[in-house]
Amino acid sequence: MMKLEKYLNSRGEEMNKLVCIDDLKNLIKDGMTIMIGGFLGFGTPEKLIDLLIQMNIKDLIIIGNDTSFIDKGIGRLIVNNQVKKVIVSHIGTNPETGKLMNEGKLEVELSPQGTLIERIRAGGFGLGGVLTPTGVGTLVEEGKEKINISDKEYILELPLKADLALIRGSIVDKFGNTFYKGITKNFNPIIAMAANTVIVEAQDLVEVGEIEPEVVMTPGVLVDYIIEGGE
């Protein structure tokens, strides 16, 4: 059904979203809210992290699963003091996060992992919030509305959206269709739905048509820019 051929637009030009990493500099600004894929750094677009570090963008609000390790993924932004606030489920593997938090230099919002991913999904899927039993009776419910449904209590958790989503795809075609290998899927396909601008770092860049439409995990229509990442 699928043919291996270049994707041509109606002018017969090859249409792709592929850019040089330096072309992205205009897009990225101090104070932005950025969602970053990955779980302990696995599935994180490290070249895009390099770019943020190179540009020394400041006061970021970062949303992701965790703050990784000091030398990996989101962890590197923390260590480089570029982050004003993180919304994550776990900071235990990066001692610098706790240190900066205790010094009052970094705001940390902890959200249970299943709640966090649903909040991002709600943001991207146009839902008003998430009704979850997770966190009831704990510090997590503080300051939040609780709703009783069929005699069970649920916390109303609010959606999350971002200016930018930074994604790492294992196989990406030039239209932006993305396939994730193994556990690198994690937050990546969900954050692709919840941000105004979506940038994919392609481990393997392929031609349009090389990824069967059934196994596309992030449709290219959601992707604005692609950079070549490599291993």
Add this chain to the structure above:
Amino acid sequence: MMKLEKYLNSRGEEMNKLVCIDDLKNLIKDGMTIMIGGFLGFGTPEKLIDLLIQMNIKDLIIIGNDTSFIDKGIGRLIVNNQVKKVIVSHIGTNPETGKLMNEGKLEVELSPQGTLIERIRAGGFGLGGVLTPTGVGTLVEEGKEKINISDKEYILELPLKADLALIRGSIVDKFGNTFYKGITKNFNPIIAMAANTVIVEAQDLVEVGEIEPEVVMTPGVLVDYIIEGGE
């Protein structure tokens, strides 16, 4: 990474959930709530529908996208007067549904399609409900709680669960790992999460290991029984 080999349990026995369709008769009872995959019948397990018709199970509550056509999918159960209530988004392609509804013989609960699939997802994903802007200011909001979040109104829609989910998989391995081709995915993977018992009709039955773990769309751990379906 994956080897093509039979999946053996620790006793060295081939472990599979494959049953003859007649073995399912004990599972299916009058009055059950049954979710059925498919969109206008595409992706509906027709052999399992045959079984319900053959057994002449009555008073069913059927949850699915639509009531299909008179001679296809859920539509056949409607025509055969086996259904007490349907929860669907659309009944327009099956005139018998409207007729039975007008005669007071069939209760029809219409839910917007995006709301319906999220209600099923909420049931299967352990969420307390769905907060959706869809239906605000229409008949759909009648009798439902509305919640104001960030100055926008949302309807609180309640989760759906079922006794049984009947699924049509395009490629299914003997552990129940399921791959859906094309648009036959529709409701199938979501209803697999929301029912106590999940039965998959396999268009193509393969050995464990033949479906790459990345492209499994319904993990076999969710599947209780598999029947061979064929084209």
Add this chain to the structure above:
Amino acid sequence: MIIDEKKGKEIIAKRVAKELSDGQLVNLGIGLPTKVANYIPKGINVTFQSENGMVGMGKACESGKEDANITNAGGQYVNILPQGAFFDSAMSFGLIRGGHVDATVLGALQVDEEGNLANWNIPGKFIPGMGGAMDLVVGAKKVIIAMLHTAKGKPKILKKCNLPFTAKKVVDLIVTELGVIEVTDKGLVLKEINKNITIDEIKAVTEAELIISENLKYMEG
């Protein structure tokens, strides 16, 4: 008026197609809206979504090449383009409700001055159900109604819909064979008119008040 139904639908489909721009994700409803795909201007790349679980939907399938795994939301056999993708209904409506669909084109039973829409329910007569329409009109960034101006001679563009709403205040643009009408805070503004009719003629078959745009143009078609 003097326009037959078939010609009218062609005028509508052609005109709606001009509303779409390069790079957009668009959902076309069943029936007349489907025809819009045939008139996308050269140089404009639009990706079509089908809410049964596909983006990158192509044209209707050639006879003899039908594949039951590739149909549109009306159950008709279609093709998928090489850049397309399939997904489940939760993702499909996530795209819709989440504002990822740039425009949706739908038919209507009635539209009114406030941009309210009725297209799913004729109480006591025919209740097909809303299907995906309620989500589409709430979620899509631009809602375009593509319909014949009247039904059996009766106006469909009303002061106030009397059929049950599909959604409140969602319609952005109404395209009929007689004109193009924008829904604004001040009411319905006639922006373009079919060159074969007069303003009085279009007013005569429109129950809603029409504000005539200062820049009223002829509609192509």
Add this chain to the structure above:
Amino acid sequence: MIIDEKKGKEIIAKRVAKELSDGQLVNLGIGLPTKVANYIPKGINVTFQSENGMVGMGKACESGKEDANITNAGGQYVNILPQGAFFDSAMSFGLIRGGHVDATVLGALQVDEEGNLANWNIPGKFIPGMGGAMDLVVGAKKVIIAMLHTAKGKPKILKKCNLPFTAKKVVDLIVTELGVIEVTDKGLVLKEINKNITIDEIKAVTEAELIISENLKYMEG
């Protein structure tokens, strides 16, 4: 008491493994709970979930064969079995919150008489975050706490947790190197005891009141 930490952990992992039954989907926490996988009895097929997006997780990866696409929730390289599947975090926690995980085995800082659990936050000292733990203990059908009975000689099984809760009234079973304790409506019931210690000895290191089961047995290990 006289049991060293390494031996104690082995006793715990072996005993927890006996709680699992054929066909179950199980999530093992990081650290001690991970060891449970090594002791699943013959004849019992258990599928392991890793909340970073996998079911059918196999053993730790052989050195030299590491694949950065296949790690567990602790970031360690593992294998996936032929019947396994990968998915995103929303699906992973759908499985957890939706009650599809039959049992979860987790460590704890404190557990109390009501089955309250604290394992994510030591105010002012160390706040690693809850990660997936809060979802796991709320969603899994059976919550098994696998931990050493005391921390630096101090009881961890208390009348009332004084650290922030991970969740309220969720723990079903506590397995330590000294015994197996069931959480019931009446309180904590000691069902099994390590054969090398006395009831008084276990009571001495347990702040919570222990109800001694009428059918108290020796714990294997």
